[in-house]
Amino acid sequence: MLISQQMNDRLNDQINFEQYSSHTYLAMSAAFEKMGLKVFADYYRKHADEEREHAMKMFDYVVDAGGTVVIKAIDEPKGDWNSVEKIVQQTLEHEILVTKRINDLVELAEQEKDYATRSFLQWYVDEQVEEVSTAEQLLTLVKMAGDNILYLEHRISQMA
Ligand SMILES: [Fe+2]
Ligand SMILES: [Fe+2]
Numbered sequence: 001m002l003i004s005q006q007m008n009d010r011l012n013d014q015i016n017f018e019q020y021s022s023h024t025y026l027a028m029s030a031a032f033e034k035m036g037l038k039v040f041a042d043y044y045r046k047h048a049d050e051e052r053e054h055a056m057k058m059f060d061y062v063v064d065a066g067g068t069v070v071i072k073a074i075d076e077p078k079g080d081w082n083s084v085e086k087i088v089q090q091t092l093e094h095e096i097l098v099t100k101r102i103n104d105l106v107e108l109a110e111q112e113k114d115y116a117t118r119s120f121l122q123w124y125v126d127e128q129v130e131e132v133s134t135a136e137q138l139l140t141l142v143k144m145a146g147d148n149i150l151y152l153e154h155r156i157s158q159m160a
Helices: 005-035 038-064 084-111 115-145 149-159
Strands: none
Touching: 005 038, 005 084, 038 115, 038 149, 084 115, 115 149
């Protein structure tokens, strides 16, 4: 096995957290469907798919490294599903939390001199820059648009 037991466990936790992210964005997509905001709903549904890909990329890495993938229960997403602004605010906070979790994994890899995992994690480090930046842009747009939700849908369709 190329990785320590501790790293294996922490990667399994992150696989679970990426799945939880996927679950959360899917719940948000459902909330947007309920509001009749189709463009938002599609955007979040795609984001949910991307989070599952993040989980699977890590799944494959654990297998390649000779570790053991353990799939655990996914927490139920929680949030205020009635407000566009609150959902987008929660998205930003969530991506900041993911970034912190990835940074913690990088720190562990460096402590363990596990350069294979450190290199693998760089993709996630770069991805998080994109994710946080996009969520910030989205929140700025939502705040600017106020009640003009249709304008917002138009802008989101250009971002996607
Ligand atoms: Fe992710
Ligand atoms: Fe993400």
